[in-house]
Amino acid sequence: MKAALLTWTAILAASATIQAYAxxxxxxxxxxxxxxxxxxxxxxxxxxxxxSTTGPGAGVEGDVTVNQMYVQYQTPVxxxxxxxxxxxxxxxxxxxxxxxxxxxxxxxxxxxxxxNRSVYLADQSSRALSGFDATKINAVKLGNAxxxxxxxxxMASHQTSWTLFRxxxxxxxxxxDEQFPVQAADELYKxxxxxxxxxxxxxxxxxxxxxxxxxQLHGAVLIGHSESGFFPEEAAMINPVGVKGIVSIExxxxxxxxxxxxxxLAKIPILIMFGDHLSDIPGAFSKLWPANLDxxxxxxxxxxxAGGDARMMYLPKMGIKGNSHMMMQDKNxxxxxxxxxxxxxxRVEGKKVSHK
Amino acid sequence: MKAALLTWTAILAASATIQAYAxxxxxxxxxxxxxxxxxxxxxxxxxxxxxSTTGPGAGVEGDVTVNQMYVQYQTPVxxxxxxxxxxxxxxxxxxxxxxxxxxxxxxxxxxxxxxNRSVYLADQSSRALSGFDATKINAVKLGNAxxxxxxxxxMASHQTSWTLFRxxxxxxxxxxDEQFPVQAADELYKxxxxxxxxxxxxxxxxxxxxxxxxxQLHGAVLIGHSESGFFPEEAAMINPVGVKGIVSIExxxxxxxxxxxxxxLAKIPILIMFGDHLSDIPGAFSKLWPANLDxxxxxxxxxxxAGGDARMMYLPKMGIKGNSHMMMQDKNxxxxxxxxxxxxxxRVEGKKVSHK
Numbered sequence: 001m002k003a004a005l006l007t008w009t010a011i012l013a014a015s016a017t018i019q020a021y022a023x024x025x026x027x028x029x030x031x032x033x034x035x036x037x038x039x040x041x042x043x044x045x046x047x048x049x050x051x052s053t054t055g056p057g058a059g060v061e062g063d064v065t066v067n068q069m070y071v072q073y074q075t076p077v078x079x080x081x082x083x084x085x086x087x088x089x090x091x092x093x094x095x096x097x098x099x100x101x102x103x104x105x106x107x108x109x110x111x112x113x114x115x116n117r118s119v120y121l122a123d124q125s126s127r128a129l130s131g132f133d134a135t136k137i138n139a140v141k142l143g144n145a146x147x148x149x150x151x152x153x154x155m156a157s158h159q160t161s162w163t164l165f166r167x168x169x170x171x172x173x174x175x176x177d178e179q180f181p182v183q184a185a186d187e188l189y190k191x192x193x194x195x196x197x198x199x200x201x202x203x204x205x206x207x208x209x210x211x212x213x214x215x216q217l218h219g220a221v222l223i224g225h226s227e228s229g230f231f232p233e234e235a236a237m238i239n240p241v242g243v244k245g246i247v248s249i250e251x252x253x254x255x256x257x258x259x260x261x262x263x264x265l266a267k268i269p270i271l272i273m274f275g276d277h278l279s280d281i282p283g284a285f286s287k288l289w290p291a292n293l294d295x296x297x298x299x300x301x302x303x304x305x306a307g308g309d310a311r312m313m314y315l316p317k318m319g320i321k322g323n324s325h326m327m328m329q330d331k332n333x334x335x336x337x338x339x340x341x342x343x344x345x346x347r348v349e350g351k352k353v354s355h356k
Numbered sequence: 357m358k359a360a361l362l363t364w365t366a367i368l369a370a371s372a373t374i375q376a377y378a379x380x381x382x383x384x385x386x387x388x389x390x391x392x393x394x395x396x397x398x399x400x401x402x403x404x405x406x407x408s409t410t411g412p413g414a415g416v417e418g419d420v421t422v423n424q425m426y427v428q429y430q431t432p433v434x435x436x437x438x439x440x441x442x443x444x445x446x447x448x449x450x451x452x453x454x455x456x457x458x459x460x461x462x463x464x465x466x467x468x469x470x471x472n473r474s475v476y477l478a479d480q481s482s483r484a485l486s487g488f489d490a491t492k493i494n495a496v497k498l499g500n501a502x503x504x505x506x507x508x509x510x511m512a513s514h515q516t517s518w519t520l521f522r523x524x525x526x527x528x529x530x531x532x533d534e535q536f537p538v539q540a541a542d543e544l545y546k547x548x549x550x551x552x553x554x555x556x557x558x559x560x561x562x563x564x565x566x567x568x569x570x571x572q573l574h575g576a577v578l579i580g581h582s583e584s585g586f587f588p589e590e591a592a593m594i595n596p597v598g599v600k601g602i603v604s605i606e607x608x609x610x611x612x613x614x615x616x617x618x619x620x621l622a623k624i625p626i627l628i629m630f631g632d633h634l635s636d637i638p639g640a641f642s643k644l645w646p647a648n649l650d651x652x653x654x655x656x657x658x659x660x661x662a663g664g665d666a667r668m669m670y671l672p673k674m675g676i677k678g679n680s681h682m683m684m685q686d687k688n689x690x691x692x693x694x695x696x697x698x699x700x701x702x703r704v705e706g707k708k709v710s711h712k
Contacts, residue, residue: 021389028433031385033377034466035456038546043514051508051554062513068546070452077384094485096426100391110390128485129450131549134509137493141506150497152407153490157418158399190394190424193487198407 021106025114032077039216040125040209041068044133051134051141067200069209070129074109075118083244083348084118084217088210090226090251092156092195094128095121097225101329102187108328111337117344120213120220124197124228125205132196151198158189163281165325166289175277177322179330188326197227203234210235214242221245221344226325230254236268237261245348246270247340250325252292253299259306266308269347271340272296275323275330276316309347313339377462381470390430395572396481396565397424400489407490407497423556425565426485430465431474439600439704440474440573444566446582446607448512448551450484451477453581457685458543464684467693476569476576480584481561482552489555507554514545519637521681522645531633533678535686544682553583559590566591570598577601577700582681586610592624593617601704602626603696606681608648609655615662622664625703627696628652631679631686632672665703669695 044066050057072095075084087108089097098121099107112119126132139145156164159171167182168174174182197204210231214220219242222232229251236243237257246268253272257265274296278289296312303310315323315336323330330336345351399419406413428451431440443464445453454477455463468475482488495501512520515527523538524530530538553560566587570576575598578588585607592599593613602624609628613621630652634645652668659666671679671692679686686692701707 029387029390031387034385035460035463036452037456037460038543041546049511049513051506051510057510057513057516060513060516062515063545064511064513065542065545065548070547072455096392096485099428100393104391104393107391123485129452129479129547129549131546134511134550137506137509140496140503141508143503147496147499147503150407150493152497153493154407154413155405155420155490157405157413157416157420159418160413160416186421187394189419189421190397190487191426191485192421193485194490 025106025111029110029114030077031113032075032079034074036070036072038068038070038130039122039213040205041065044135046135048135048138048142048144051138053142064135066131066133067125067205068130069125069206069213070123071120071213073118073120074113076113076116078116079118082117083344084120084220085112085223085344086120086122086210086213086217086220087223088122088124088206088225088228088231090228091197092154092192094191094193095123096191097326098328101181101184101333102191103181103184106334108333108337111334112341115341117341118217120217122206122210122213125209126196126200128193132199136199151196153198154195156192158185161189161192164285166275166277166281167324169280169282175280175322177276178324179276179322179332180324180326181329181331188329195227203238204231207231207234208238211239211242214244215239217242219244221247221348223247223249223340224251225249225328226251233265233270237264240264240268243268245344247343248272248296249327250274250289250292251296253296255295255298255302257302262302262306262308265303266306268308270300270303270308270310271313271343271347272300272311273313273327273336273340274315275325275327276321277324311343311347381462381467385466385470386433387469388431388433388435392426392428394424394426395478395569396561397421400491402491404491404494404498404500407494409498420491422487422489423481423561424486425481425562425569426479427476427569429474429476430469432469432472434472435474438473439700440476440576441468441579441700442476442478442566442569442573442576443579444478444480444562444581444584444587446584447553448510448548450547450549451479452547453682454684457537457540457689458547459537459540462690464689464693467690468697471697473697474573476573478562478566478569480553481565482556484549488552492555507552509554510551512548514541517545517548520641522631522633522637523680525636525638531636531678533632534680535632535678535688536680536682537685537687544685551583559594560587563587563590564594567595567598570600571595573598575600577603577704579603579605579696580607581605581684582607589621589626593620596620596624599624601700603699604628604652605683606630606645606648607652609652611651611654611658613658618658618662618664621659622662624664626656626659626664626666627669627699627703628656628667629669629683629692629696630671631681631683632677667699667703
């Protein structure tokens, strides 16, 4: 009975996405161009492409491509009006993060497009459509490496997500002013997938791939979230040429950068966003978010001291209450998108535009 | 130098996708609605959500969602003119299969949409954005299960893909009339990702999820390819209500179905497609494709004998030469799409339309 109800909820949520959006956003979407491609990737030669000792590929040496980054994009008809935007998801998630929200509203990907931005969604290298290096698992199955050499894989449970993402103080209990659409939390859980970043070499190939994508686009604003929150900064420190702006959402900031690294970042407008209820969750998590906010406030000061343009938008301080860690899916997600769009227009593109 | 050249080739291939397509297809794309959602999924409770004994989630019991199927869709403005189409990829691939081709031409997803079809791309359960059950790997890392219990993972090498997909008789040598854009093979290799279907229970949840999606859409044509080639039939045998048509591309067919299963399939128009050079590749592969064609010819006969409408399009017999296993990416991919569109109009929708 409970399962049937959940299934029905899921169908309704899905059906909602097939219905038209409201108001201005209900209009058909005119797309200048769309498609997908990969950035980066290296060839790896291995005899461990199958975990079996018989059957297809067993024991045969061959080449596979690893560390590539899948990118899906849509451009508006007048794509040259604004700087393109690249969105990269966080831990245990994929680029689904930016698409239709769990309760069937418009995601930032389509909203930014409707605001005449070219939008590029990337799956982190070693996740989702970017694939990963499975030879490290096959080596153990084949007895060529001990189980202890398996890279760590992390799946975030429903329970962990609820509190860590600040939907409420305990599992299935929400904050009174909670902005996340908690009735559709089951739909969020479906987009939470195993995190395989433990399979990656360091420095993380996603950083290099993001920098390369920005160059390929002749300039882009890089947006990261949570695990990838500081990736735009990492990308810019590898190659700043294409990075025209940085938006970092809810992560820890590195506060021991070298002067030349800070000098690089000081040439790029940087926006950092944090939501609400940072310390209103139980256990260790209650210290995590305030500590992250603290390191990012320090980072903003360091970039500013280096002559840069870094801004902290701590939403509750701006009178915007109840936002969760998944703010791009929150009920007021388009209001937050407008804040970012306005910031890009003003700080990255130097326009005097007032966004609501 | 070689690496630089490859990178440049990749950039050109990617840039091509950002350029406009030719002719009619260069026009901006008007989308009625678009978005993404999940079908299916079950809750699993586990203490093995992390492979580490310390850090986030270590040893803590929690729930995760597994076996869900991610679906991304676009509908035309007049979505009720035609039956929606669901496309499901094959082994070691993702829904990237149907998008921009490796050499930057339009994929079937956009072409079908431009022909006024609602298009739904699904990542198989246990692949890409659908996630997978990583607890089976963590159990081994934690010492709770022996390495032999790791599910098999398969990665198709560049060398295997070249011959198995019938680009040519030996690696990096192509058939004279080859339709696959072999100069962009490196881009295909980037979309080849580890196949995790060994992690799935049987029957494969993707079958049930495809059937459920067809019901949710109030009717759909299901298209499968290779590993998923017979999935539309499997879905229909679970629940035929939503399955209005089946397109099966290059796979083995089941020839020992029961009379009631054949009776079910005999009520659904079925199209099967095979390309060229089936026996012109080396070793065991040279027998695989002719054997698959043979089982599918038998299957067509069995469905026909049961009073059904099953059709085999063996392309070289129709005068269409040189098609690879990745025919949706071949140079003549839109010609083949037209064959399918014409078949849907005539056999599924009962229209008298002549497609070129």
